Amino acid sequence: MSVMDLQVSPLGRVEGDLDVRVTLEDGVVTSAWTEASMFRGFEIILRGKDPQAGLIVCPRICGICGGSHLYKSAYALDVAWRTHLPHNATLIRNICQACETLQSIPRYFYALFAPDLTHKNYANSPLYDEAVRRFAPYVGTSYGPGVVLSQKPVEVYAIFGGQWPHSSFMVPGGVMCAPTLADVTRSIAILEHWKDNWLEKQWLGCSIDRWLENRTWDDVLAWVEENESHYNSDCGFFIRYAVDIGLDKYGAGVGNYIATGTYFEPSLYENPTIEGRNAALIARSGVYANGQWYEFDQARIREDVTHSFYEGTGALHPFEGETKPIDPEVGRKQGKYSWAKSPRYDVPGLGHIPLEAGPLARQMIAGGPDAAPHQDSDPLFVDIVKSIGPSVLVRQLARMHEAAKYYKWVRSWLDQLDLHDSFYTKPTEYPEGKGFGATEAARGALADWIVIENGKIANYQVITPTAWNIGPRDREEALGPIERAMVGARVTDPEDPVELAHVARSFDSCLVCTVHAYDGKTGRELSKFVINGMV
Numbered sequence: 001m002s003v004m005d006l007q008v009s010p011l012g013r014v015e016g017d018l019d020v021r022v023t024l025e026d027g028v029v030t031s032a033w034t035e036a037s038m039f040r041g042f043e044i045i046l047r048g049k050d051p052q053a054g055l056i057v058c059p060r061i062c063g064i065c066g067g068s069h070l071y072k073s074a075y076a077l078d079v080a081w082r083t084h085l086p087h088n089a090t091l092i093r094n095i096c097q098a099c100e101t102l103q104s105i106p107r108y109f110y111a112l113f114a115p116d117l118t119h120k121n122y123a124n125s126p127l128y129d130e131a132v133r134r135f136a137p138y139v140g141t142s143y144g145p146g147v148v149l150s151q152k153p154v155e156v157y158a159i160f161g162g163q164w165p166h167s168s169f170m171v172p173g174g175v176m177c178a179p180t181l182a183d184v185t186r187s188i189a190i191l192e193h194w195k196d197n198w199l200e201k202q203w204l205g206c207s208i209d210r211w212l213e214n215r216t217w218d219d220v221l222a223w224v225e226e227n228e229s230h231y232n233s234d235c236g237f238f239i240r241y242a243v244d245i246g247l248d249k250y251g252a253g254v255g256n257y258i259a260t261g262t263y264f265e266p267s268l269y270e271n272p273t274i275e276g277r278n279a280a281l282i283a284r285s286g287v288y289a290n291g292q293w294y295e296f297d298q299a300r301i302r303e304d305v306t307h308s309f310y311e312g313t314g315a316l317h318p319f320e321g322e323t324k325p326i327d328p329e330v331g332r333k334q335g336k337y338s339w340a341k342s343p344r345y346d347v348p349g350l351g352h353i354p355l356e357a358g359p360l361a362r363q364m365i366a367g368g369p370d371a372a373p374h375q376d377s378d379p380l381f382v383d384i385v386k387s388i389g390p391s392v393l394v395r396q397l398a399r400m401h402e403a404a405k406y407y408k409w410v411r412s413w414l415d416q417l418d419l420h421d422s423f424y425t426k427p428t429e430y431p432e433g434k435g436f437g438a439t440e441a442a443r444g445a446l447a448d449w450i451v452i453e454n455g456k457i458a459n460y461q462v463i464t465p466t467a468w469n470i471g472p473r474d475r476e477e478a479l480g481p482i483e484r485a486m487v488g489a490r491v492t493d494p495e496d497p498v499e500l501a502h503v504a505r506s507f508d509s510c511l512v513c514t515v516h517a518y519d520g521k522t523g524r525e526l527s528k529f530v531i532n533g534m535v
Contacts, residue, residue: 018470018509022486024494032479032486034470036340039309043323046460051077051429051452052172054460058448059166061462066165067100067157068441069462071262074170076448078272080435081172083427087266089174091413092160092423094263094282095187097439098406098413100164102153104442105403106198110135110146113396113505117241119498127241134234142234145202152194156187156410174424184414191410199403205233208404215379217387235400242393251392251503253485254354257361258345258468260296260438260445261285263409265374266416274298274436282409283376283440286365287355289347293368298436298447300346303463306475308341313475315344315352318449318461319434342471342480343463356481357444357468358507359398360390376405395506399442431455441465443508469507482507 019035042061046053054073059066071093078085114135122128134142154164160177161167169176195208204211206229214220224236231240242248261281268280278285278296285296302315309331311324328336344352355361360381367382381398388394431454438447444465451459471480479487482504491497 018504020482020486020500020504022500024491027491027494029486029489029491029500032483033337034340034472034480034482035338036470037338039325039339041323041325042462043321043460046457049457051080051450051455051457053457054448054450055168055171058462059168061464062441063165064104065100065441065443065446067096067161067167068439068446070168070170071097072437072439072446072448074172074437075272075439076435076437076450077172078427078435079274079437080433080450080452081427081430082433083173083272084425085266085270085272086174086422086425087270088417088421088423089425090264090266090269091417092175092177092179093170095410095413096157096161096167096170097262098410099153099157099191101440101442102194102403102406102410103150103157105150105399106146106203107150108442108508109396109400110140110143110150111137112508114140114143114238116498116501116505117238117245119496121492121496121498122245125241125244127237127244130237131241134237142202146198146234149194149198152190155190159183159187171424173427174422176424178423179417179419181419184417184419188411188414191407191414195407199407203234203400203403205229205231205236208407211235211404212408216383220380220384238400239393239397242396247393247396247502248388248391250489250499251395251485251506252390252488253356253395253481254479255390256287256289256347256353256355257364258287258296258355258357258445259283259285259362259365259440260298260447261365262438262440268374277436277438279372282374283362284365284368284371285438286368287345287347288361288364288368289350289353289355293365294347298438298449301447301463302344302346302352303461304342304344304352304471304474306342307336307338307472309336309339310341315475318447318463319451319459321449321459321461323461338470338472340467340471341463342474343468344474352474352476354471354474354478354480354484355468356507357465358395359402359442359444360385360395361444362440363398363401378405392502392506399508429455444468466509470509482509 019037021033022029023031046057058069058073061069115137117135118132134140157164161169214223223230224239230236261284263282264280287294287296302317303321304315306313309326309328311326345355346352363381366376366378371377384394433452435450446465447463449461469481473479485503489499491499
């Protein structure tokens, strides 16, 4: 084992600060600790503010998925104020939320994940030279077009939202826009350009409809070999290369998943409530644990602070949640090691357990039973997980799979807009209330809980997908999802642990990461290393 300070700068290649400490035995990770090393305190900022402050403050939580933060903040207030939503408002919210995710998919793959595929560890692979040619940062033949074209979907967001990121055009009761036929026509043209030039031409090498015919892992493997276009597409090449270098062999994680769901069928969510939410969703909510599917119920969520830098050791539901920070030096003496809380879900018969959030979680829920006609029903990743298990490869492929699905949904929603109907219904601003709003950001389940008293925010709690995934151990000492996913990874070079980068980046955790590796035999700090595939 080795104590090594490996400054992975960054494992996530996006904002924040995350330390990952791992123990190695004979080059294999046997335990891991994730430490979010920066306190933010948005819940404290919002306390005592006007209820609509969340519409302004929450989009600033993240510069990458600010639209998702706005989306769930607006729905939390819709529930608390018992608003009415015109169909157009729901469609516009769906369109913008999905376009933000469509932007994230290629940008994440080419700029954040794929540079590690050019790592020197893989120089002996017969596909290595091709990986470098395609994915080398800035100069790769696929890198440039993928990153540049990724901006196109958020141009659609800006048409309706006025700007991206940090828009605040979604408000209780609807949206603050009145699009014209020219706006809709322009949006369609932008998306068609993105689909034609990146999604079908570069990534898939086929039509999106052909890709979506794949229902099993065997179907995917047959698709790769079906013709030269599939075989040499970025998707076909990635699958072949990832298997060749072993990305299908590690990074499994906890194997249990949560999705809060997103996008609504307008006719089923005209008057948002917690109770009516699940049935109205298009991308379904749910929990998959121990091989079974469960209906999602926000009342079963708790945030454990046993190993977090907050007062106490309890686990509270977010409506009663507390954000009371303590000095980390004091906390470390109590066994605490992270600013992140540990979200847990009470699964019937299993207790409060850690769950993975993200694209793979969404696709596991999409493969569950009892989908209504308007809901996503897709068995592909349930079969993939059953066939080869979860891994870095599978988690990454799930993210890319959503591009085809979300594109089709956005095109459908654009066609459904009625430009002669309303986009907003003025709500009653009730001085008392509780609201819950959630969505699926690109990285996974994202939710707000708001308590309003005397016309002000009495409590506001946010649980992000990164919190679900990078949260520390809980009071039962159960590892968080990324902690668990690190275990079992074999590190070829402990002074250059690209395998740990693959695991962390497969979750797209929204934090920059420092990794410390420890030698249990000597306790010696071996080195400090920066992993930065951008140089």
